[in-house]
Amino acid sequence: xxxxxxxxxxxxxxxxxxxxxxxxxxxxxxxxxxxxxxxxxxxxxxxxxxxxxxxxxxxxxxxxxxxxxxxxxxxxxxxxxxxxxxxxxxxxxxxxxxxxxxxxxxxxxxxxxxxxxxxxxxxxxxxxxxxxxxxxxxxxxxxxxxxxxxxxxxxxxxxxxxxxxxxxxxxxxxxxxxxxxxxxxxxxxxxxxxxxxxxxxxxxxxxxxxxxxxxxxxxxxxxxxxxxxxxxxxxxxxxxxxxxxxxxxxxxxxxxxxxxxxxxxxxxxxxxxxxxxxxxxxxxxxxxxxxxxxxxxxxxxxxxxxxxxxxxxxxxxxxxxxxxxxxxxxxxxxxxxxxxxxxxxxxxxxxxxxxxxxxxxxxxxxxxxxxxxxxxxxxxxxxxxxxxxxxxxxxxxxxxxxxxxxxxxxxxxxxxxxxxxxxxxxxxxxxxxxxxxxxxxxxxxxxxxxxxxxxxxxxxxx
Numbered sequence: 001x002x003x004x005x006x007x008x009x010x011x012x013x014x015x016x017x018x019x020x021x022x023x024x025x026x027x028x029x030x031x032x033x034x035x036x037x038x039x040x041x042x043x044x045x046x047x048x049x050x051x052x053x054x055x056x057x058x059x060x061x062x063x064x065x066x067x068x069x070x071x072x073x074x075x076x077x078x079x080x081x082x083x084x085x086x087x088x089x090x091x092x093x094x095x096x097x098x099x100x101x102x103x104x105x106x107x108x109x110x111x112x113x114x115x116x117x118x119x120x121x122x123x124x125x126x127x128x129x130x131x132x133x134x135x136x137x138x139x140x141x142x143x144x145x146x147x148x149x150x151x152x153x154x155x156x157x158x159x160x161x162x163x164x165x166x167x168x169x170x171x172x173x174x175x176x177x178x179x180x181x182x183x184x185x186x187x188x189x190x191x192x193x194x195x196x197x198x199x200x201x202x203x204x205x206x207x208x209x210x211x212x213x214x215x216x217x218x219x220x221x222x223x224x225x226x227x228x229x230x231x232x233x234x235x236x237x238x239x240x241x242x243x244x245x246x247x248x249x250x251x252x253x254x255x256x257x258x259x260x261x262x263x264x265x266x267x268x269x270x271x272x273x274x275x276x277x278x279x280x281x282x283x284x285x286x287x288x289x290x291x292x293x294x295x296x297x298x299x300x301x302x303x304x305x306x307x308x309x310x311x312x313x314x315x316x317x318x319x320x321x322x323x324x325x326x327x328x329x330x331x332x333x334x335x336x337x338x339x340x341x342x343x344x345x346x347x348x349x350x351x352x353x354x355x356x357x358x359x360x361x362x363x364x365x366x367x368x369x370x371x372x373x374x375x376x377x378x379x380x381x382x383x384x385x386x387x388x389x390x391x392x393x394x395x396x397x398x399x400x401x402x403x404x405x406x407x408x409x410x411x412x413x414x415x416x417x418x419x420x421x422x423x424x425x426x427x428x429x430x431x432x433x434x435x436x437x438x439x440x441x442x443x444x445x446x447x448x449x450x451x452x453x454x455x456x457x458x459x460x461x462x
Contacts, residue, residue, distance in 0.1 A: 013039050016065060016170055024101045025061065027352030028093070029075065030386050031179045031402040034061065040171040045129040047119045050173070054120075055080045059091075059176040062120055064128055064136060068165040072096040074122040075176070076113060086111040094122055094154050096161050100355030104161070110153035120173075123153030126161075134168040178388060179402070190398040194443065196436050204442035205244070209272055211280045211449050214456040218336050220269070221452035222282045224305060225379075226297070226365060227345035228358060229288030232381035235426040236345060237268045237283045240445060242427050243438050244272055244279065263287055265305065267312045281449060284339065287316045289361055298322075299364050306372060308333030335459065340452040342369055344378045344414060348386040348403075348423065351410050362414055373458060375451035377420040379444060380410055384425050394436040397423055422447060 013036045017025070026032055037060070038053040054060060060080070062073040077091040092112035096102040106112045106123070113122050119129040130137035138158045158164050194200075213221050225233040242249045251268070266285045269278045286305065287297040297316060304310050304322045314322065344362065369376055384391040387402050397403055403423055411418045424440045427433070 013042060016172060017063065017071075021071060021097050023352045024097045025063070025095070027350065028095060028101060028103055029061070029176055030349070030388070033177050033179050034174040035177070036172060037175050038171075038173040040129060040134065040168070045134050045171070046132045047117060047129065050120060050129065051080060051082060051117065054173050055082065057175045061174045061176050062128060063172045063174065064162070064168055065170040066136070066162055066165045067167045067169055068163045070096065070098060070162045070165065072098075072162045073128070074120075074126070076122075078112075078115075080120070081115055082117045083115045085115050087113050087115050089113070092122065094126065094156055094161060100358070101350075101353035102160065103353075104154055104156045106153050107151065107155070110151065112153060125152060125154055126156075129168070129171055134171070136162060136166050136168060138166075191404055192398040194395075194398060194439060196395050196439055198435060201435060201438050201442060204439070204446060208279060208281075208442065208445055208449070213280065213340075214453050215335065215459065217334070218340070218456060220278065220280050220282050220336075221340045221449065221456075222267070222284055222308075222338065223448050223452065224284045224286065224339045224342045225345050226286055226302070226342060227289060228347070228350070228354075229290055231288070231345045231347045231350075232379075232426050232428075233285050233288070233345045235428055236379060236381070236424070236441075237270075237285060239427040239437075239441050240283065241268070241270050242433060243441060244270055244276070245274065246433070248427055248431060248433065263315055265310050265312065265314045265316065281445070281452075289358065289365075299361065299368070302365055302368060306339045306369070306374065308337030308339070335456075339374060340455045341448050342374050342376045343448060344376065344416075346378055346380055346410055346414070348380045348383050348406050348410075351380075351406055351413065354413065359413060366415055373455070375454050376416060377422065377447060377451060378410055378414060378416055380407060380421055380423040381426055383423040390425075394425060394434075394440065397440070 015036050022034070026034070037057060038050055043049040043053060056079050058079060059075070059077045061075045063071065064073045065071055072095060074094045075092060076087070076089050078087050078089045088110070089112035090106065090108060092106040094104040111123065113120070114124050119127050119132070121127045125139055127137040127139065129135070213219070225236065227233055238250050241251055268283045268285060270281070270283070271277070272279055284305070289297050301310065301316060301322050310322050366376065383397060383403055384394065386406065387396075387400050389396045389400055390403060407418055407421045407423060411421050422444045424444055425437050426441075427437065430437075
């Protein structure tokens with residue numbers, strides 16, 4: 001009989017993963033079920049024992065535990081088969097789940113592993129259960145890569161990945177299977193209603209064009225986007241700009257670097273077409289939040305942004321907050337220059353991986369915003385990457401129980417109501433606009449304008 005713990009099928013074996021670590025790993029993999037196939041302390045560290053239980057099992061996750069307490073390993077989406085071939089697997093990655101989660105993806109086009117009869121390896125750089133012993137071995141030399149040169153398939157530091165401690169006290173391998181979403185399969189009633197039609201898209205665009213802030217002294221509401229590095233703040237502006245330009249644009253710098261690509265405070269007006277007038281809102285982009293102190297957006301800078309003191313193109317200094325000059329500091333900013341709504345931008349694929357330090361930073365930001373009664377909402381990005389049903393058809397987004405669970409998780413971790421969490425897909429790899437993506441993004445803007453009105457209404461009554 002199989003015993004089940006959340007998404008973890010244990011069979012007759014007992015997993016060393018805690019519930020928290022399991023969630024972090026599932027956060028890297030999406031809506032999956034993990035089945036424990038191999039446990040070195042039970043089956044032995046011999047390569048033959050590994051292959052007997054793990055060959056031809058489909059995608060697998062190897063989890064190693066060393067004497068220093070590190071939990072680390074690797075994922076491959078390609079079967080072990082002892083084929084003797086170099087395996088190109090663009091989904092492969094190495095990981096560490098110390099505190100938060102570190103994910104090191106394979107370099108595109110590189111051989112993710114050598115599929116032979118020996119112990120499991122990643123990139124022929126990192127060998128687990130090396131020479132049939134409870135040891136991890138790092139072979140630092142460059143290896144053959146698919147492009148014809150010699151490079152490291154995985155760029156990692158052994159000290160960061162596993163504390164340079166090669167002695168293992170356990171090694172486990174899990175079969176990774178996508179979970180079927182029961183709500184999708186039986187087409188149950190969506191938990192939010194959306195009209196996926198051209199008529200609805202046109203209505204939303206017309207409403208946004210004709211919107212006028214409640215207060216006459218404000219011609220365009222200012223919406224501040226805050227979030228971790230790589231969550232999609234700049235991509236969201238590019239996506240909204242693309243919809244109104246009628247083609248994919250890339251005005252704001254966006255990407256997937258490990259540190260923030262946005263280093264300046266930017267205010268982005270959106271035009272209604274190439275020759276059109278500016279729309280009645282401005283999206284304000286900031287440097288990404290990072291978990292380390294002295295890195296990323298300084299929490300103290302947020303107060304200056306809210307008050308309208310920081311000018312466009314101000315370059316952030318993570319080690320020192322903004323200091324306004326004395327003349328400007330003595331003159332309070334007008335309501336037009338202040339922030340009227342704040343949007344947290346959170347990557348759906350990394351919610352479960354959020355470190356305690358980053359969560360604490362977000363709590364500090366939220367506390368600061370609550371003290372000045374600025375409305376807040378959450379954009380949950382990259383929903384297509386976290387749920388294959390949504391990737392197949394964006395219309396499934398509000399029929400997916402997994403997306404609903406992620407919305408509830410981000411609501412709980414950030415302390416915002418579920419109704420204030422909007423899942424979206426930004427335009428990032430697309431070459432053409434797509435109706436359903438437009439509808440989700442425009443719905444989000446509509447909510448932001450409503451929240452800004454709530455704030456202006458409160459200010460008017462003071």
